[in-house]
Amino acid sequence: MSTMVENRRQMGITAPPPPLRRRRRWPWKSWLLFLLFAGPNVALLIVFTYKPLLQSLYYSTLQWNIGSATARQVGLGNYIDWFTDPTTAHVVMVTVVFTIATVGGGMVLGLALAVLLNRRLRGRGAARTVVVAPYVLSGVAVGLLWLFVFDPNFGICAALLRAVGLASPDWYNDPQWALLMVIVVYLWKNVGYVALVYLAALQTVPADLLEAAALDGATPFHAFRRIVLPLLGPTTFFLAVTTLLSSLQSFDIIQAMTQGGPLEGTTTMMYQIYQEGFQTGRAGYSSAVATILFVVLLLVTFVQMKYVEKRVHY
Amino acid sequence: MSVVPATNLNRRRLLQLAALLGGTATLAACGGPAVGGSGETAQAGATDWAGITPAKEITWWSNHPGASKAVEEELIKRFQAAEGIKVNLVTAGANYDEVAQKFQAASGANNIPDLVIASDVWWFRYMINGQILPLDGLAKHLEFNTDDFNKTLFDDYNFSGNHWAVPYARSTPLFYYNKKVWQAAGLPDRAPKSWDEFDQWAPKIAASAGVVPLGLGKGTSWAAWWFCNILWGRGGAYSKDWTMTLDTPEAIEAAKYVQKLIFEDKTAAVTAKDQVADFGAGLTGCTLASTGSLSGILKAAQFEVGTGFLPEGPKGQACPTGGTGLAIPAKKSPEQQLAAAKFLKFLTNTENTAYFSSNTGYMPVRTSARDGATMAQVYAKTPQFRTAVDQLQTTRVQDWGRVFVPGGDKELTTALEKIMLQQADPSSSFATASSAIEKSFEQNVKSYL
Incomplete structure (x- = not known):
């Protein structure tokens, strides 16, 4: 080998210098493939998600009547207005109550239904369909339907209460009853989703673990609490994140049933964004509320990821 | 297992992220309102209507007040036969607010109609936003008799010396x-x-x-x-x-x-x-x-x-008073605006006002329609309607x-x-x-x- 090199040197042939960087093979092909598969999605995300998000952030610094071609820069004015507005505390309270009731209630009811539907019962298939069906219905249609159910004069609810000698609550004129009404309807519509996901998770719980626990003398309650619930941890975590996000963004049922009333008793932050943006026409203020809600959602998700997930065993 | 994939945020990634955000921010700044303006109410008298040829097709956004879709379709049919201008009737909402919300949102994209419902609580906002045209110049050009409108109902749309809409489905x-x-x-x-x-x-x-x-x-x-x-x-x-x-x-x-x-x-x-x-x-x-x-x-x-x-x-x-009028958007071409104004004139003439009122229950917005033969038949058949019409004299803006x-x-x-x-x-x-x-x-x- 050394002789060959010596001979080449003598012939005036020198070895090429080693490449500074190893050249990638056909990198443009990879890029082309990436663009082909990811490009459309990335473009859609930029146009329909990230651009509107940043636009909304920009609009939140403007005093802008929706529809007007001109606006005025007000910096953080809209944010200051929202934090100092006397109705803000009320809207936040309604949002918190609605969210806790729909997320907490939905998880408990959904799990209970899933446990029930996981048993070998007659008509189980039909029952599962009935429980899940409302989830796929339109929120507006569900809201309009339940308006009849809760009608204090002609509704089924009033008729049932009259049958036992009670008067119907003033669902449409009392803010507290109105909030309870939309919570009940929201739960009815969405509990099927939670039940469905829990049901799928329950079916992955190894039967031998439960049999072993039974042989060791564990009661069904203890087996559920000590074995099933911990194994459902990842599902519970997943559901907590998704149902919380969808609850904070709920709009259709409130719009169909109460339009945020009476007395703003069912005005959540999401509904306030719509009211301010499209009814009052204050697009800048509405964008500021949307940004605040966005930050709240980010923080809540971050906290869930950071702290709650650590307690989940996969 | 972690739900979030682990990523190392090195300098290159940071620069890529900054570039992405910067690019998207640039995109975000495109469109939207011009900052610093002090409003842009449309100006009257800017167009010489005599030299304009009306467009052959226009679009009308309505919520068909008083379940009037069939009535509006019939009026459009009559107009097309008389003037040869096609009118596309669009159901733009279930009520005045929904039409207004759609109109406001569409204004940013310029995807707006040639004629739009303008209710008592919305037309003024359209005006200060510069979204609608003052109609006096067009009315004069088309010899559109506005003196015959019920004064209160017509003056509801009067601001700064101009009328910004004409009464259509008006109520009390x-x-x-x-x-x-x-x-x-x-x-x-x-x-x-x-x-x-x-x-x-x-x-x-x-x-x-x-x-x-x-x-x-x-x-x-x-x-x-x-x-x-x-x-x-x-x-x-x-x-x-x-x-x-x-x-x-x-x-x-x-x-x-x-x-x-x-x-x-x-x-x-x-x-x-x-x-x-x-x-x-x-x-x-x-x-x-x-x-x-x-x-x-x-x-x-x-x-x-x-x-x-x-x-x-x-x-x-x-x-x-309450209900809705009709307005012509300011950003449409003069040809579209002229065609829309011709339709507006036709829609609110004496005969068609009486036809609309007698079929819906809304006020006859023209005095000549109120006192005409069609409405007389309605009053004879439904005396309750006469009360509503008589009460018009007691209304105020x-x-x-x-x-x-x-x-x-x-x-x-x-x-x-x-x-x-x-x-x-x-x-x-x-x-x-x-x-x-x-x-x-x-x-x-x-x-x-």
């Missing part, structure tokens, strides 16, 4: 009563002339018929509308021009009177969902509802319905604080609902509403005027 609140209930209570077959008279009649109605004497409606676009009657009838007002006047003794007294009816006398109740439905179902003896509801009430009620003027207050008769300030109606509705549902103190409820409306005026109207 009306007093509806159940004749069967009236008969049972031994009352004369007419509406009470004044609220004092109603106070005398109401206990008889409650005692003999076992129904709530008066059903009152709530909600935006409604509560603050009918309350004009009681407020103005006692000498109060929501505002005088841009100054809120809800702190006057007259305004407070008007609110206290409503509270007396509901909480002390128990002769009135705020209905749960819809005061018209409750009245039609016989749950209340009488109600205040729009004249636009007349046809529906007459069809739905299982009893004979009487109508009358809204009761007078101590300071006399007081009735607001609405207070600016309610209809011109964004959020004005909503704030007033909230105040009235607190007063009617929670027996809240009228002074503090009105003060809260006034403060919010004044702030909204400063922020959303003043700089645009």
Whole structure:
């Protein structure tokens, strides 16, 4: 080998210098493939998600009547207005109550239904369909339907209460009853989703673990609490994140049933964004509320990821 | 296992992220309003209409007030036959607010119609946003007779010396009563002339018929509308021009009177969902509802319905106008605008006004239509309609604080609902509403005027 090199040197042939960087093979092909598969999605995300998000952030610094071609820069004015507005505390309270009731209630009811539907019962298939069906219905249609159910004069609810000698609550004129009404309807519509996901998770719980626990003398309650619930941890975590996000963004049922009333008793932050943006026409203020809600959602998700997930065993 | 994939944020990634955000931010800055402007109300007289040829096709956004889709389609058919201009009728919402919301949102994208519904609480916002055209120049060019319009209804759209819309489906609140209930209570077959008279009649109605004497409606676009009657009838007002006047003794007294009816006398109740439905179902003896509801009430009620003027207050008769007009967007081409104006002229001529009113129950907006043969037949067949038309003479233009300030109606509705549902103190409820409306005026109207 050394002789060959010596001979080449003598012939005036020198070895090429080693490449500074190893050249990638056909990198443009990879890029082309990436663009082909990811490009459309990335473009859609930029146009329909990230651009509107940043636009909304920009609009939140403007005093802008929706529809007007001109606006005025007000910096953080809209944010200051929202934090100092006397109705803000009320809207936040309604949002918190609605969210806790729909997320907490939905998880408990959904799990209970899933446990029930996981048993070998007659008509189980039909029952599962009935429980899940409302989830796929339109929120507006569900809201309009339940308006009849809760009608204090002609509704089924009033008729049932009259049958036992009670008067119907003033669902449409009392803010507290109105909030309870939309919570009940929201739960009815969405509990099927939670039940469905829990049901799928329950079916992955190894039967031998439960049999072993039974042989060791564990009661069904203890087996559920000590074995099933911990194994459902990842599902519970997943559901907590998704149902919380969808609850904070709920709009259709409130719009169909109460339009945020009476007395703003069912005005959540999401509904306030719509009211301010499209009814009052204050697009800048509405964008500021949307940004605040966005930050709240980010923080809540971050906290869930950071702290709650650590307690989940996969 | 972690839900979030682990990523190392090195310098290159940071630069990529910054580039992505920067690019998207640049995109975000594209479009949207021009910052720093002081409003751009469309100017009259800028176009020489004599040199313009009307377009051959236009689009009209409507919510078909009073279930009028078939009526509007028939009018379009007649117009196309007469002028050869095609009109695309678009259902742009279920009510005035939905059409307005769509129109506002579409303005940013310039995907707007050539003619649009402009209700009493929306047209002014269209105007200050520079979205609609002043119509006086076009009317003059087309020899569009506007003197024949009911003066109050036409002047509702008058601001800064121009008319920004023309009346179309216009209405007023009306007093509806159940004749069967009236008969049972031994009352004369007419509406009470004044609220004092109603106070005398109401206990008889409650005692003999076992129904709530008066059903009152709530909600935006409604509560603050009918309350004009009681407020103005006692000498109060929501505002005088841009100054809120809800702190006057007259305004407070008007609110206290409503509270007396509901909480002390128990002769009135705020209905749960819809005061018209409750009245039609016989749950209340009488109600205040729009004249636009007349046809529906007459069809739905299982009893004979009487109508009358809204009761007078101590300071006399007081009735607001409502409903919608039609406006032409400012950003369309002159050819489109001219074609839309020709259609507007056709739609609101004497014959078509009478056709629309007789089929929907809305007010005949032209004097010639009101007094014409078509409407005479309607009055003969449905005398209740005549009451609604006669009441037009007692109407007055609405207070600016309610209809011109964004959020004005909503704030007033909230105040009235607190007063009617929670027996809240009228002074503090009105003060809260006034403060919010004044702030909204400063922020959303003043700089645009």
